[in-house]
Amino acid sequence: MIRKRSLMRRTAVVAAAGAAALVLAACGGSGGDDGSAGHGGHAATAPSSAPSSSASASASASASASASASQGQHNAADVAFAKGMIPHHRQAVEMADLAPGRARSAEVKKLAADIKKAQDPEIRTLSGWLTSWGEDVPAEGAMDHSTHDMSGMGGMMTAEEMTGLENASGKAFDTAFTELMIKHHEGAVEMARTEQADGAHGPARKMAGEIIDSQSAEIEQMNALLGKD
Secondary structure, three states, X not given: OHHHHHHHHHHHHHHHHHHHHHHHHHHHHHHHHHHHHHHHXXXXXXXXXXXXXXXXXXXXXXXXXXXXXXXXXXXXHHHHHXXXXXXXXHHHHHHHHHHHHHEOOHHHHHHHHHHHHHHHHHHHHHHHHHHHOOOOOOOOOHHHHHHHHHOOOOOOOOHHHHHHHHHOOHHHHHHHHHHHHHHHHHHHHHHHHHHHHHOOOHXXXXXXXXXXXXXXXHHHHHHHHHOOO
16 A cells, blocks of 8 residues: 555656646747747848838939939930031120121110120030030030021021121111021020930029020010011
8 A cells, every 4th residue: 555655646746747847838929939030020021121212222322313303314315506606696796796896776786785795695505415415515616607508597697698697787687687686595495495305413404494584575676666667
């Protein structure tokens, strides 16, 4: 009987120890799982949020670079506009320079002064763009030699027309200057509209709009002058 009780107690102790070991193992496993799940959760979350944040930053940088590029970009139409408008403006200024000593009409003299005041700064701006784009600025003398060839484009005057204007005075000069400048302005407006339609450089397209507005208004003014006698 004593031996039986002793064996039973040992069996109970072993069983209890085994049960305790199982519980501890279960607790340890559970704790390990919880910790693992916790770290796993962070690990899983971190990579998914990190790429998301990185992608967002990358998209933002790309958008910023794109916006920056669009402000500074230019194309062949912008180059053609600048290269064509520089000699065109130079000729208008040359015509305007004749007015003070030849025109009789005070209105024609004022118109010529306004044209020179507006177009001289634009020539400098257009030249600056070409330089910044790595393009050649049309030489001053190029207009004199190519005027005849350019007379069919943009309302440019021929060498003969320019000579005739230089030799005129009084009312004859007023009429010739006004008629030729109307044609000249119409050519500039056409060139400016082409730039607005095809150009990519924001400042150049803005200048084109200003040329259209100002020179269209001057065309109306000159048409009114021709109607006066």
